[in-house]
Amino acid sequence: MKPENSIQYYCCTEVEDRFIYQAFHTGFSDYIIKMDISEDVFLARFFGPEGNRRENSFIAFDQDEPVGVILGGLKIYEGFQTMRCGTLAVHPAYRGKGISQRLFELHKEEAVKHGCKQLFLEVIVGNDRAVRFYEKLGYEKIYDIVYYTLADVSNFEKLRSEFSINRIDFEEFKQAAENWDYHINWQNDLDFIEKTNNTYFYHAMMQDRLAGCLAISAAGTIHFLMVDKKERGKGAGTQLLQTAALDLHLTRMSAGFPNNSLLEGFLKKKGFKKGELKQFEMYLLL
Template identity: 30%
Template sequence: MLFKKLSECQITDIITAWNRGFEGYFVKLEMSAELFFARLVNEGLSMNLSIVAFDGDKPVAIVLNGVRLIDGKKTAWNGGTGVASEYRGKGVSKLLMEETLRIYAEEGVEVATLEAIKENERAIRLYQRYGYEIVDSLVHLNGSEEFESVLAASIWVKSIRPEQLATLSFYKENVPWQCQWQSVRNGEAQIFYGTGNDPLGYCLFKRIWNEHGKVEKVVIYQLELFSEVNSDLLKIIFASICGGAEKTVNFMTVNASISSPIIAYLMSHGFNKMTEQVQMVKFL
């Protein structure tokens, strides 16, 4: 088995390795070249740290990797490990893990992270054999709400760029990779303040617009509140992040901790669980 960096591969081989590696996966992950490379850029994945495995001249497996400084530690994220169906169960995944951990050591990575679909027990066992531990359960929720314009004299909202979140003392930096501001540069952020200019919380999100210029969907990457969750506050926040649209808007949370009181509240108010993943960490 020969490993090549993505930067050393032909585009067609990279896309073949990805699409064949995720055939029959729990969720549909097939991508065109345009979508694949847009994801690399948007999520800060590295062409030099990601690898494709070849059997002869045939691309048969892939691992995507990115590295960032999180809470002062050099942190890596495995953004996808896929093996072509006829090569599964033949030790290729172990070779991929060993090569990936070798790359991490070479790069001076201190913390390795990844997420795995909860039902993917084989992959979870593999990661555990290589020292990863489950630290949290993460969910994607989907739901819709109809909001009227909400006025609250005691609460005001400040809109900022996602990049500005990193300058705030209360910003939560150590969250799943796709929920960090660096992965949502083309999104939006809002801070919510109460009386006395005390911060009540913040939200990192992205609005999806339809062809009529209306907000159709809002994807929530982080929603942090510094006080008890209550219906009135959430109504104000949801109305604000959907732009005060006076119609039904679809909302989706991405990789939110299932232990979050906000998630518990949303699930009790009709939001549905789409996917559940385990978050795994290995300290090098």
């Protein structure tokens, strides 16, 4: 083991992508959820829809070996300039040596430089070491993210309602979705959805009045489902999901979202089952 002061830190724009991936892959080698993804998939996902940028990310090296990485992404989130930690990973043999602390310091300095008002991240419930680390840094748990799955859409209740359901493009969906103001997690907000591939959009209309809208992937991942308060209980949400299931030839559906008891109740009634995975959304105000 090299002495601690041999660790050098760089912006991720200064290194090859293969080193960023290597630091991530090694750092998550003993994670509670298997993260065995290829370099191509990692780069496309974490520097694509996830919103991380190489210029906002940092990597730690011991000589020629990458031993830690923190990915950062910037955007206006719920009205505030926000820096999100997309991942923080340290080589198992190098933990407890201050690398995570220094990577976080660089992350925070980058956020301050760009005028951020808050730092934000997600962490899996049960990853107690990580939760304690973030709490020590000043983060607070604000929202819980839960996950639901409908394993067989063929059992989905068939319903004919008075709503007209149509597929729309992203711009029409964006205009519709902006009618509602409630907390949406980073992976389901409009910026994230716009960057995803194979996502489809639908709206429910009552004559010329918008009643609800849906964003769902070709694999059945529900990114966004909302029905106007005045139209709830009339079948708009159900018919949106039915239409997408038939249109996209889906066999299953899934959804992940934070603190939305109405949506949880709706999905339970439709046969969705709550999974064991749960995350905290944690914030640090600057």
